[in-house]
Amino acid sequence: MxxxxxxxxxxxxxxxxxxxxxxxxxxxxxxxxxxxxxxxxxxxxxxxxxxxxxxxxxxxxxxxxxxxxxxxxxxxxxxxxxxxxxxxxxxxxxxxxxxxxxxxxxxxxxxxxxxxxxxxxxxxxxxxxxxxxxxxxxxxxxxxxIETEKPCPIAASSRVKMGKNAELVRTIHTYYNDVDVNGHINSVKYIEHVLDLFDLDYYKTHFLQRFEIAYVAESHQGDQLNFYVEKVGDGGKTEKEASVNEPQKMEEFCIKITKISQNSDIEVEVVRSKVKFIKK
Amino acid sequence: MxxxxxxxxxxxxxxxxxxxxxxxxxxxxxxxxxxxxxxxxxxxxxxxxxxxxxxxxxxxxxxxxxxxxxxxxxxxxxxxxxxxxxxxxxxxxxxxxxxxxxxxxxxxxxxxxxxxxxxxxxxxxxxxxxxxxxxxxxxxxxxxxIETEKPCPIAASSRVKMGKNAELVRTIHTYYNDVDVNGHINSVKYIEHVLDLFDLDYYKTHFLQRFEIAYVAESHQGDQLNFYVEKVGDGGKTEKEASVNEPQKMEEFCIKITKISQNSDIEVEVVRSKVKFIKK
Incomplete structure (x- = not known):
């Protein structure tokens, strides 16, 4: 039926x-x-x-x-x-x-x-x-x-490319409140951890216009998370390319998160993210 | 009118x-x-x-x-x-x-x-x-x-006493997502930070029966928070007093949070909390 x-x-x-x-x-x-x-x-x-x-x-x-x-x-x-x-x-x-x-x-x-x-x-x-x-x-x-007619006029997630200049900017530990019902670090917590890389003062002068995140692997409570950041324009692109593509008032950052599990020294990538701010 | x-x-x-x-x-x-x-x-x-x-x-x-x-x-x-x-x-x-x-x-x-x-x-x-x-x-x-008839059969918050054995167990930094509209660390975030002091494995075998928190002073983004923990029974009370008052299956902890603001070395108490777990 x-x-x-x-x-x-x-x-x-x-x-x-x-x-x-x-x-x-x-x-x-x-x-x-x-x-x-x-x-x-x-x-x-x-x-x-x-x-x-x-x-x-x-x-x-x-x-x-x-x-x-x-x-x-x-x-x-x-x-x-x-x-x-x-x-x-x-x-x-x-x-x-x-x-x-x-x-x-x-x-x-x-x-x-x-x-x-x-x-x-x-x-x-x-x-x-x-x-x-x-x-x-x-x-x-x-x-x-499946609904193909309704518009959603934004770009799909891109493949976030990290250049050689990505810098390790923070290492955090993961705790009870980070973990969801599957025993993994909650998808939303990664969003918060990424956005916490920017200071309150930065948010006072910048609007977060676009946020994207790709979940590559799972992490668990007790894992240590490392955050690598690269500013777009500082890295893969030349100054000229960057200034053509990005107007002055825009700032874009690529972020990579890796995990190091307890009793391990292997670093595994878990998340890639890209954020775009507009200067207010 | x-x-x-x-x-x-x-x-x-x-x-x-x-x-x-x-x-x-x-x-x-x-x-x-x-x-x-x-x-x-x-x-x-x-x-x-x-x-x-x-x-x-x-x-x-x-x-x-x-x-x-x-x-x-x-x-x-x-x-x-x-x-x-x-x-x-x-x-x-x-x-x-x-x-x-x-x-x-x-x-x-x-x-x-x-x-x-x-x-x-x-x-x-x-x-x-x-x-x-x-x-x-x-x-x-x-x-x-004012409604005085409706029952609320739990103890009011007590004054949480910290003994001399409180141990510094964690220091964390505070970020953008910790801060509320008043510019202070959000009341709920302290609850999460306190409960993060206990490991996922501890929650698997213990039920959080009572949680209490007193907000003593405000803290701001960038402040460093120090967490001191003392297990009740390990501290102020004698073994005998503790075993009379607390049945074996209960574990109680007193927690004190202090802040150290940026460009300061003065440590100021911001929160006291007490948590009571029942062994499952």
Missing amino acids: KQELLDKVGCYEFLAEPFHCDFASRLFMGHLGNHLLNAADFHSNDRGYGMNYLMPRHKTWVLSRLAIEMQEMPKSYDKFYVETWVESAMKYFTSRNFKICSSVSDGSEAEKVYGYGKSVWAMIDTETRQPVDIFSIHDGLIKEY | KQELLDKVGCYEFLAEPFHCDFASRLFMGHLGNHLLNAADFHSNDRGYGMNYLMPRHKTWVLSRLAIEMQEMPKSYDKFYVETWVESAMKYFTSRNFKICSSVSDGSEAEKVYGYGKSVWAMIDTETRQPVDIFSIHDGLIKEY
Whole structure:
């Protein structure tokens, strides 16, 4: 018996909670990332291919890449909406888009678009840690939900290239609050750790316009994380190339995180990220 | 013109979001603390003496003490309710209670009580940083909302005594994501930093039954925080006293946090906390 299909686009309401906002009363990017992951979770659960269905079957979604581009961040106490939809699905990867806006896009109110997000997900078997064929879930049900018409006008995640000038700028330890239900360092915590590389004073004069992150490998509580940063323009590109591509008011950084596990001295890459700030 | 009074007890619904849960799918205490602060905020805003009214008047509530005692932590995806009410108000301090439960206490459903909280708040002038007479707000409106009958059967915060055996166990730096809208380290972040002192393996065998924290002074981004821990029974009390008061299956720790600000070598106490674990 075939169930009736829901709308392809899901829409979820969130509040920019006061204690989730930064010094300037703007929602922290990490908390926004968390809201996007929640929206993805609600959307896929409602449609039958979410964690509620997968977990008892020893399968799980794994976030592979996330890119978020903002025109403005919701302010403290702002109610906002996250729309999310699946843009494409292949055997081992699916891409999901997000739109962050001030009202439901039904034309009833003037809508402010805060920004957009793009993400790539894989499905794995939680016992073997091997990739799972996404179409094996409910006979490829996810294909019924692919929405290719709705615009998401931001660049997809790029392959972040690190040059030779990446500098080790911080080493941190990982603790109880960093770890999620899978026993891994939580995706959102990496976002916070990356953005913590920039000082409060830097945020006072710069707007975080684009954030992207690729999850390369898992890390666990007790692992030591090393952060390498390279400013774009300082590295691979010549001064001239950099000045052509990046107007003066923009600053871009590539970040690589590696882990060193307890009782080990092998350094393994776990995350690559790229952040783009606009001078205020 | 006198406005109609609302109920003395406010009730707010929350969701134990999957990414706010720990390795065992139980809500992190820090996120629960955040929900209690939100409930306090919503309750006081709805009744006319909240931050929405105070902020434009250069006044703010400051959390002074918080104690949370749990029988069980909400599980991932659990919907739960936080009831909150003002138990007493004096010129410079007010005490606010919390009940965390699985359904609204209207008798319609079997109610599971997860736990309770008790808190103490002061009001300050954000310009002078001096205490403000709480009764100066709307002619002592808060007095109309004092609820003394509703039970909150947990001990109030105690004065946490540190003995001579407190040991410096960790030093951390503070970053962008630690700081709230007042420019201070966020109350919830201290909770997380305290609970991060215990290893994931410790949480696998122990249940955090009671958490209490007293905010003594403010710290700022860039401050270095030092964590001192003393196990109760190892310190001030004799072995015999300790074994009479604490059954074997309970472990209690007192924690003191101090700050050392940038370009300073003066160590100033900012937080005292006490945590009580029950062996599983």
